[in-house]
Amino acid sequence: MPLQPLYLEWLHEPDGRVLRARSANLRQARATWHTSLPLVLGHLNAASMLWYLSIALISIDIQIDNRHDGQVLWDDAGSLAWMVGILVAWLAVTARVRRRMRTGTRAKELVTEWRQNLTALANGFExxxxxxxxxxxxxxxxxxxxxxxxxxxxxxxxxxxxxxxxxxxxxxxxxxxxxxxxxxxxxxxxxxxxxxxxxxxxxxxxxxxxxxxxxxxxxxxxxxxxxxxxxxxxxxxxxxxxxxxxxxxxxxxxxxxxxxxxxxxxxxxxxxxxxxxxxxxxxxxxxxxxxxxxxRFVDERLPRPHRSLLPTAFDDGVAQPVAQPTARPDAQGPLTISPVPLIARSGRRFVPQKRRRHVGTVLRGAVGYTAYIVAYFVPVVLIFAAVLSITDGRPS
Incomplete structure (x- = not known):
């Protein structure tokens, strides 16, 4: 069975399209736990920023309630300004680091990896x-x-x-x-x-x-x-x-x-x-x-000569001696099934991969959702409560 012509366009697509196709593949594969060091560091940075903001606002709120009897004074405005300044500087550094990472070695390696992966998928190889x-x-x-x-x-x-x-x-x-x-x-x-x-x-x-x-x-x-x-x-x-x-x-x-x-x-x-x-x-x-x-190979040294009886694309219809087959029952010749494309020209898979649910997967999911709640949901609630409490104060 002749192979289909190669599709090699992914070797020349722009980097952005390669990365978008990668993201689409990971989503279709339900690769929720596809992690990397930059991704983990990004989550830690974002969570640290939210927790800093929540602790700073709670501290200012406590200062307003305990020292100023619930009224917002000018020194409280100074504390808020310092907090905002630190937060803006933090965001600026984060944006600069992310920009460098996008143009750095890791990003290039990721594009290179997925150029070849998408080319393989487009030609029927996993x-x-x-x-x-x-x-x-x-x-x-x-x-x-x-x-x-x-x-x-x-x-x-x-x-x-x-x-x-x-x-x-x-x-x-x-x-x-x-x-x-x-x-x-x-x-x-x-x-x-x-x-x-x-x-x-x-x-x-x-x-x-x-x-x-x-x-x-x-x-x-x-x-x-x-x-x-x-x-x-x-x-x-x-x-x-x-x-x-x-x-x-x-x-x-x-x-x-x-x-x-x-x-x-x-x-x-x-x-x-x-x-x-x-x-x-x-x-x-x-x-x-x-x-x-x-x-058509026969090993005469074996106790019972054998031939492979597997059908292939090269069967010429000539009757062969019937003998004990020696191939594995599940073995397939490489060209009995010609590889077919696994992704469309857009990069999306024709059939989404199924996620296997094991005990380990469930446990990882529980740990992951707990981590998200602690890292993001809790500080956001604290920030919201602190902002409401501060805005209840009246300037003197």
Whole structure:
């Protein structure tokens, strides 16, 4: 099933429109508790300002009642002037800080993040960063130290940037695809991204180098298990090798069970059209060929030979031997369901996300509403009462 053409307009929209679309997405997702440090500091500042105003007015009211017998004198007007002056200065500093924050690094990072998120949503991919590895590969050997951010997912595939929290570890740009059934372990080391040595991480030493046809050996160094040469030759058919050389020459490739991974240590920028076009080309022109070969692969070393019986877009209608399927019951080939846009051109989602109600969510809601009452409602009531009490006084 061919992919839809990419929609990349969000990479070039004005910053203001990107931020408005972000706000609309968060509202639709009912992200009530989407917080950040600037947001928390903003609430603390506003609440502190209200509490200062309420305490200052109550103090002046007490002074009027106790010292001046309920009458407003000139020194009371001076206290009010000092209070207003401090409040005006506070508001001026707050406005200046907010203006700087809007044009500062954090705002730029937010716009950059949501340019790529909206581009992903417009092309059918959900932004879902992960603090651990979500697939098996040599680049995810230290699973608990792996961070995948940004990470974009759809049915049967994901892609993004992957970092291992170890000094000197590269950031990998990757695409991981779930195949309909397992294949033998296979590693292709792209020669175009090597310098004096291979850029592959550890994990392929137990494999042996095998030689394939002419141009392919110059583009990729191929590694397979000692007894896996025949399987590698089956998977890497002439059309697969031609597609890899033409469209994936800058990517290392690994097959682990039913996972196909393309990865490279080259810098990746998901606000660049070229990055999205590269991913689109892999999914559209290279991945289907691997899916096609997977459907027809038979591992003779297993007690019962098997074939994947999953339907795909490449089913040519030819009858296949009936055998025990080995794919997971819920597995889907990456192109059996082509990703469809999740947001409209306005940036709003077609179907609002549903909020899951858990005990933790209810508790956070209760704490949040209590905090709002204490921070905003209580001081506003005190301010209103103090103003009424002061205005009851009469100047002498």
């Amino acid at each position: 932004p879902r960063p992960s603090q651990h590895a979500t697939f098996t590969s040599m680049i995810t050997a230290d699973r608990e130290t792996v961070h995948e951010n940004p990470r974009f997912t759809a049915s049967g595939l994901e892609f993004g940037s992957l970092t291992t929290m170890r000094p000197g570890s590269p950031t990998w740009h990757y695409l991981a695809v779930t195949l309909p059934a397992p294949l033998p372990h296979l590693v292709l080391d792209a020669t175009s991204n090597n310098t004096s040595r291979s850029d592959l991480p550890t994990g392929f030493e137990r494999l042996q180098r095998i030689s394939l046809e002419g141009d392919f050996d110059r583009a990729f160094a191929t590694y397979a298990p000692v007894d896996g040469r025949a399987d590698a030759l089956y998977v890497l058919s002439p059309e697969v090798m031609a597609a890899l050389v033409e469209f994936a020459g800058d990517y290392n490739v690994e097959i682990v069970d039913d996972t196909l991974v393309f990865f490279t240590a080259a810098p990746t920028n998901f606000t660049d059209e070229q990055t999205w076009n590269a991913v689109h080309t892999l999914v559209d022109a290279v991945v289907p060929l691997f899916v096609h070969r997977t459907q």
